[in-house]
Amino acid sequence: MATIDRVEVLVTSPGRNFVTLRITTSDGVTGLGDATLNGRELAVASYLRDHVAPLLAGRDPARVEDTWQYLYKGAYWRRGPVTMTAIAAVDVALWDIKGKVAGLPVYQLLGGRSRDGVLVYCHASGVDVAALVDDVAAYREKGFKAIRAQAAVPGVSGTYGIRKGAYYEPAATALPEEQLWSTEAYLDFAPAYLAKVREKFGFGLHLLHDVHHRLTPIEAARFGKSVEELRLFWMEDPTPAENQEAFRLIRQHTTTPIATGEVLNSIWDVKQLITEQLIDYVRTTTVHAGGITHLRRIFDLAALYQVRTGSHGASDLSPVTVAAAVAVDISQPNFGIQEHMGHTIETYEVFRGTPQVTDGLLHPSEEPGLGIEYDDEVAARFPYQPRYLPVARNLDGSVHDW
Template sequence: MLIDRAEVVVTSPDRNFVTLKLTTDDGLSGLGDATLNGREMAVVAYLRDHVVPMLIGRDAHRIEDTWQLLYRGAYWRRGPVTMAAIAAVDTALWDIKARAAGMPLYQLLGGACRDGLLAYGHASGQDLPELFDSIRERRALGFRAIRVQSGVPGLPPVYGTASAARDVEVWDSRSYLRHLPSVFEAVRSEFGPQLPLLHDVHHRLTPIQAARLGKALEPYDLFWLEDCTPAENQEALRLVRQHTTTPLAIGEVFNTVWDYQQIVREQLIDYVRSAVTHTGGITHLRRILDFAAQYQIRSGMHGPQDVSPVGMAAALHLGLALHNFGIQEYNPHGARTDEVFRQSFTFTDGLLHPGSEPGLGVSLDVDEAGKYPYARAYLPVNRLTDGTLHDW
């Protein structure tokens, strides 16, 4: 079963997506997500100009060997562009293999370890009444766990709130640190102690500020505190760990097992946040999560709207088969995206399931995708109140 054709499809139904479609000489096709938010066309060029010519004529069944070829054979390793391209190939090959076997992909990964995947939804508000309404809306949709993001008094809308600016945001860490504990106190008072609550700092604090926040939030029993400080300096997380027992989730900007080596081995985190799409595909993310399992660290795979339905389906198949699954982020896509990518995965009573169709259970309508051409877009930037560029 040889790879006969490779197509890179770029479409922007509700936002930009990059999809790799591989087709074999016996007519089987598989899909992989290669979307890199704000730098999509860099991955398109990497795939079209460098990867696709290497794939034609290769045995589609040789997933591990192809992964090693694309990683080691390029000499220049790691990084988000490379690993997103490898992820697309890897996921598409797993899709083909499962379609050839006539079974959903998770069966090839060892079968289901659970009946469904606990998902968390996003709730936000500029003030408490707006936030409470948002939490109630998510609970009405069936979510059993909620990520809570709040506006900060004195600042324009900030990351995670529905009305946040999409070009330049303004930030002040001291104002945020003073305000956020009162938000979780109010949420716990309104919704009780049982509801799992999560919060995303989005890399904005220094290590000592992150330690202070984690300690201040301990009375409110968070499921996790996400990306509390930029994780390039992994030793900094030792300081956070010394001062708080609030669980930590890190890694949505990580791309390889090497990014996790120290923080997993030293047990400096509790949840791995990487997405299949940005971390070398199913093959490589499973390696990371098997490594993490030795230290009782669980999965918390990244699942924003800029991971396409193909990438989301891959996460669900992997999560269903993992023993150390933790929770899955789920931010449903828009109606136009759902027309381009037809999906078999379901969300019922707070649980996701990838479905029983062979392969990933996602099909791409190329004609529908063609209605929505690429539209250049960038992520916001973040500046302090004095204009200094800060982490977004």
């Protein structure tokens, strides 16, 4: 019987920092798992290297469920982003190994296809409304059927989601950039520019918008009501989700669909949101919610309450997560949509075999496992760089949710 022989924690920064776990069995089969937690990468790397790796040596790699329970229940301090990201890396790597041993892509081990392709949405943005409209048009030309739209609020440097170059990367400074924010200015401006996008492109386009936890529940209710006629696919993260009860107030005042969950790490963090149907899309992802094993539990619970999936897929998740996400998405009956931002050319040189978008759809690899290969030689050219996500401050100087 093969056992886990070697566990390596690999850190590289081909345009942004990624942490990758590589597990090798005694008969030479390798599996990859993403362990990236944006702005806290080395915390997860240390957790894996110092606490998890010693526990895996000699274990049966085929016992994926047992290993998940061992790492979760076996640790007194449970949940939280660092722990769940570390567990996710192990879980995804073991699924990758299982697929390679079986000679099947991971999605086949999850039950095979429930659909022909995975609908994705991209990120359009602009420093003003005209630039945003041009960016939406460019993505439409590339074949995207669903587009998230964000425009810079005039006079507000801390507007979320505005791309500065070819790729959006907010964690770009050695210390946190402090940005100014005005909720009042945003609430006056955002509905108007979303209306311009809808006016230009009509209702044949799925239009999404990310509030990024910036509003109180009643402010989010006001925003949702103000854009109802625009028929958004969803408004994302309208308010911080620590207080799940807060979404009830939003729900009472607007029919605009609600999506949340990218910063939530377990089924318990989204239980009330799902079972009380306070959201329409749950956005948990493999890398931050315990891997394929735990994510499927969340999604199966969501299916019982007619909540669909909409997993986080920003560029701070490595191509390993892209491959794992597509494997889950293609097989999940209540799939809704998948976020997809893409990566730098250098990232694709490190992670070979990353699924690509064709006509607005992602397709899983047909290679055994996840179909991703990690190039150590290329990765060595991109050492770790300390980077932090920004911090938002209100106009009076107090800290606001970023």
